[in-house]
Amino acid sequence: MAELPNRTLGRGLAMLELLSQRPDGLKLYEIADALGLARSTAFNLARTLVELDYAWFDAQTNRYTLGLKMFEVGSASLHRLDIVAVIRNCMTEIYRQINETMHLGVRAEKDILYIDKIESTRSIRMISYMGSRAPLYCTALGKAILADLPDAQVRALYRRTTFTQFTEHTVATLPDLLRQLAQVRAQGYALERDEHDPGVCCVAVSLSAPQNHPQYAVSVSAPNFRMDDVDMDRYGRMLLVAKGKIARYARALDAGERSEGEPEKG
The missing domain is CATH 1.10.10.10 (Winged helix-like DNA-binding domain superfamily/Winged helix DNA-binding domain)
Structure with a gap:
């Protein structure tokens, strides 16, 4: 050279x-x-x-x-990058440390829509399918997204909803759901254990997306026997670190899009 x-x-x-x-x-x-x-x-x-x-x-x-720091260095041109690819990079970083299944979901009215995943290589793992849906109220991904909404908006969303009971642990009433969402806001991440799929637990955080993007959330899922409360807290903290990184990228992307839309001076 x-x-x-x-x-x-x-x-x-x-x-x-x-x-x-x-x-x-x-x-x-x-x-x-x-x-x-x-x-x-x-x-x-x-x-x-x-x-x-x-x-x-x-x-x-x-x-x-x-x-990931390379994305920050290139923040001036970050608007050209696909935000989902940036999220995927953060998911991969966590996955390499824990080898548990990770999901990326997006809100689709009252459901969470699974749009990406990195599957664990362990013999016993959660099985899921891209393009499938699950209710927001009984999944960690969904509760992470709902926790970003004001309680009044959550009440309006579920005012005439009967909560389907997938397991004996599925949230049954709106007041119970609101109490869970308050806990999500306090700790920063959502938890799910045996609520939608028996024997499966999950930790998730919502993500700050650029303007005009849907509401995203990312999660770690594993069988109950392999994820105790200590693991859930550790994974939750890892997801919060990733959330912070993605938020910086989203802000840079928004700034890039605004600057492109500004008229030239002179």
Whole structure:
């Protein structure tokens, strides 16, 4: 590579450019060979990029890929990116740490519509189908979205609704649902255990989407025996971190769309 005034910075940028060309990732020796670097030098650069969230290291495959920070750096042109792809990136980051099924859902009137998932590789896991629906009131995804609404709007939505009882744990009345939503608002994430599917528990958060987008939520699901209260809290906190990242992207996307719509001055 050509000599630059700051060799370390130049090498780091060259590494990011290289990773941008390989979505499937590269191993350390591949990076070193491609950039003509000693492996120790490549390792130190890669480690710094990972620590700063500009790169991601998958310990299972020993491959490096671009990190989420790269989306923030490119926020000026973020309006060109698909917000669902950004959400998927955050889902993947969590999935790699826990290997449990993750879902992305969107509100469809009184239902949650499943539009994306990353399935656990464990032998016993939740089975779901993209394009399927479930009621908002008895799913973690749905309750996360409902908790963003004022109570008056929730009452209006379910004023003439009979809550179908999928299990003995399904919420039965509107007052019970409102109490659950108050808890969701207090802790930041929604919980579901045996409410829609027996033997399955779920943790979810709503997501801040750009203007004119539907209401999204993302979740972690697992069999009851593999997710206790401590796990649910841990996964909930991980989802809240992802929610914060996605909110920053959504704000940048909105800002980009507004600037595009402004008339030229002069």
